[in-house]
Amino acid sequence: MTAAPQTIVVAGGGVAGLELVLALDELAGPDVRITLLEPEDVYVEQAMTIAEVFEHGERARRPLAAILQGTRVALVHEALALVDPSRHVLRTASGAMIGYDRLVIAIGAAAVAFAPGVLSVEPRSVEGLRALAAEVADGTATHVGIVIPPGRHWSLPAYELALKLADHGAAVGRRPEITVVAPEPRPLSIFGEDAARTLAQRLEADGIAVLPRASAEVLPGPPPVVIVHPGRRTLTVDRVAALPRLRPRRIAGVGFPADGFLRVDAVGRVNGTPDVYAVGDATDGPVKLGSLAAQQAEATARHLAAPPEPGAGAAAPTRAVPRATLHGAPHVVPLPLPLGREPDPDAALKVAAPRLAARLSALSAPPPS
Template identity: 30%
Template sequence: MTLHIVVAGAGYTGLGAAKLAARWTGAHVTLVNAHDKFVERVRLHQFASGQTLRDLPLSALLEGTGVELVVDRITGIDADAHTLRTAGGREIPYDKLIYALGSRADLSTVPGGAEHAYTVTSLEEARRLKEKLSDSQTVAVTGGGLTGIEAAAELAETNPELKVRLVTNGKLGEALSEKGRRYLQSVFARLGIEVRENARVAEVRADGLVLEDGAHVAADTVVWTAGFAVSPLAREAGFAVDDKGRMLVDETLRSVSHPDVVAVGDAASMRRPDGQELRMACATGLPTMQRAVKGLAARLKGKEPKPLRFTYLNQCISLGRKDGLIQFTHGDDSPREAILTGRLAARYKEIIVRGTVVFERRPTIPVG
């Protein structure tokens, strides 16, 4: 009987994993995803600001691979029976499971978040935000990480009539070098973005944010980028997970509790050999996914796979369509002083983003 590998989720890591599993293992591979299109999540802030995304049907990206596509939402996993359950009433059996359900914005941490905040972590949410912005005058972006920085810059550049405010509980560009922070501050000043640093949000309301010190940050629209959550399915199925619900994996990205399961991307709690946790990003997800599927293929051939090794190179930040910041880093992701800025950095970042789709078409391309 032909081995059956099921891949849960068709984001950046799931789609690539399905194609590589079909190519490298000879198994029958089924890819299960809630929607029939591949979404360029790293461009959703562009979409929300009014730009157009490419139409990327999964059927076209899977053509000629032999991967079976099932468009349905996964509602449960029976780890003992090796079965996925879906909203459409399907029960999909698996011999091996690649768990790639990704992450979403966490709106549960602050009162009013779920009721009043918008996000850019799914196409549906980005579409809601786009519609809301059409009659907004002021937007408050919460979170000073890369997603918040990119969203604020994109909104301000694309919609110069819109007043953009960014609120962060730390410093703007905290993970950047001193030179990188200075450049980021200069770009935000040029774009007219107001920055509120060292400010903790206590509540999200329809008229903006209430901070812990009682101050009110007025806004017609709140964009929440401060923290991410993962699907509860792994925890509910009894897989070993961390305190955030991400699957605990070994040095080959195999579940520590269920050796027939591999987890990739944001859904996996991945660590370097020194114990450092890898951040959620395409830059970590794609190369580690390749290594995970190679490990799965090796074990199916009776070989012991190589353990994960990962070294950071840079952080690529778009600051609208005409500007960018490339922060070069040490292997542990700490910043070097070297940066690349301006139009050249914007082109660099655009090449990286376009390259992710090229990778999804040909996931054997080495990326790390």
């Protein structure tokens, strides 16, 4: 007897959503229909934001249709608005109704500016960040404050920005004063002691001060004033940039907890909402990192492609390994630190999201002569 076709809808076209649909395209049987729901028509490679600022290219954006070319993934330019789990139906922002057998929420988190008047370190602010770099180079900005907010976040872009600004100033004979306010005890300690020590040494060598275990509030000025807690230390700076605060994107009909980020099991099932899964920044992990999101996606894809037999025990949790690439002066550094390998600017993506990385690499390759 032929099995009934199964429809898997994935909402969200970021790292997690794309790696998941590409994995399903490879792993799932021919009776599985795969739909990607994403309102935008481009994939924004957020990990390349700081590199894009200083290299003045468009490396961080790729058409979704080109990434999915040759797969069976149906791309629908819609946003998820509501889920009716009892009927296995979702509603899009435009009012369209789409049925599903399994739904995966990969809509990420909403980036909210740290404070009014503070430059946000994110893809939408590339031009503003380029203007900041120009002010460092021409001497308008001699002291820059960079703030990492407490809570769920990913701090690496703040350190990348600090290193790149220092290098940008040094290239024209300037040595800007740069101060990073960070809630973590040591820079990027999630990658282990060796990585944290290496980054701390590099920051110190470039004259970048890091105030650890701290939070900040910003008075917009002019000039801007950063008040550092605890202790209410004040920093008068020329410019302030900050990572955005991350907030959950709530979807009606899904069992969001009080803090808004979805709690999931080892294969991504959302607590309390049958046949609904979640991966990436929409889930309640404390660190928002593309490589962790991609590893979540892999586990969920494998489960959906070959679900366990009825009565099988719960899936054993797998240990996700955080990986990233530090685009800081003067070299690109994969994290965790490799041994006996040349630094590769795409190393983290190749390991954590191999299918997406392969397609991005193919799109970036020059056409054959």
